[in-house]
Amino acid sequence: MFSPEPGAMGVDDDTPIALLAFDHRERNFSSVRPTGMTDDEIRRSKELIFDAFEVVVEGGLHGVRPGIIVDEEFGAPLARRAVESGIAVAMPVEKASQDVFTFEYGDAFREHLREFRPAFAKALVRYRVTDPADHRRIQRERLRELSDFVAGEPIALMLELIVGQRADGPDAIPTVDVDGLCASMAELQDAGVHVDVWKVEGTSSQEDAAQIVAQARLADANARCVVLGAGAPRDTVSRWLDVSAATPGYGGFAIGRSIWGESIVAWLDGTRRREQAIEEIASTCRRWAQQYVGERIR
Incomplete structure (x- = not known):
């Protein structure tokens, strides 16, 4: 089990985490704005x-980390500061x-993780058991390589596993393909x-949420x-938060564009002042963290 360095957050702590996600690279980050963004606009x-996140931290959050x-x-200086x-x-x-999981820095991924010393190495993978066998095999081998490496480091593995969603009717809240997700997790x-x-x-x-947790904990009771x-x-996100918060085995959220997308676009387009955009993002993040805690303790 992961043993954090002083000040880091361990996965064996029951306190739920509220992660503000903005690791999207050029295409995904700029997708929130119809006119796109330059590299400089993405960095800014x-x-x-990050300034909005600091506002959240300075204001304090009860019951979440x-x-x-x-x-x-695009965010190396911010990662170091954090x-x-x-x-x-x-x-x-x-x-x-990428359709098939590929290391951003090839075999040098180890050196990059050691340089930054994050609490988590996050890997996004699109993986369904119906995908081509060769694609699945390659992804399993690469993820096993990553998993074996972080096992010997003060770094935990966070796997973002994407299998797709479904909606059971025109007004239904979308939901993950639970059977597909659990089958992928099992492989x-x-x-x-x-x-x-x-x-x-x-x-x-x-x-469905309980089924996902049960699958996660088949291999590790602490996952x-x-x-x-x-x-x-x-x-939609609000409903997902309520369900996950009420399900033992869930430990928080990691949300990005749904929190900051609208505010960033308005700021870049000149319809929000920077201070307004910061407060909007901080307020949404804080509100959802409080919502999560409130549902969790009911």
Whole structure:
């Protein structure tokens, strides 16, 4: 089990985590704005998001531990500042927008993780048991390589496993394909991929959420799940938060665009002052953290 350095956040702590995610690289980050963004606009936007996060931390959060997910490409200085301050940081190791999981820095991923010393190495993988066998095999081998490495480091593995969502009707809240997700989790577990935190798409059913936790804990009784935002509308994310908070084995959320997308676009387009955008992002993050805690203790 992961043993954190002083000031870091361990996965064996029952306190739920509230992770503000802005590790999206160029295409995914700029997708929130129809006109796109330059590299400089992406960097400045991430600085603004981090400033909003600091507002959340300074204001205090009862019952949750705040943290961030940020990339090296556009956010290296922010990651260093957060780690040095004892903030829990997750950093992606995957190359963006790939159908098959590929290390961003190839075999040098170890050196990059050791340089930044994040609490979590985060790997995003699109993996379904119906995918081509060769694709699945390659991804299992690479994720096992990552898992074996972090097992010997003060770093935990956060796996963002994307299988897709469904909606059972025109007005239904979208929900993850639970059977597909659990089957994918099982294949990775059988391949020896040890996951500390499963970052998963949301569900509107507590029964489904409990099934996901049960699968996560088949291989490790201490594993936990966090719900992601998937850029979904806020009412959808709110429902996912309520369900996950009420389900033992879930340990918080990791949400990005659903928190900061609208405010960043308005700021770049000149319809929000920087201070307004910061407060909007901080307020949404704080509100959802409080909502999560409130539902969890009912």
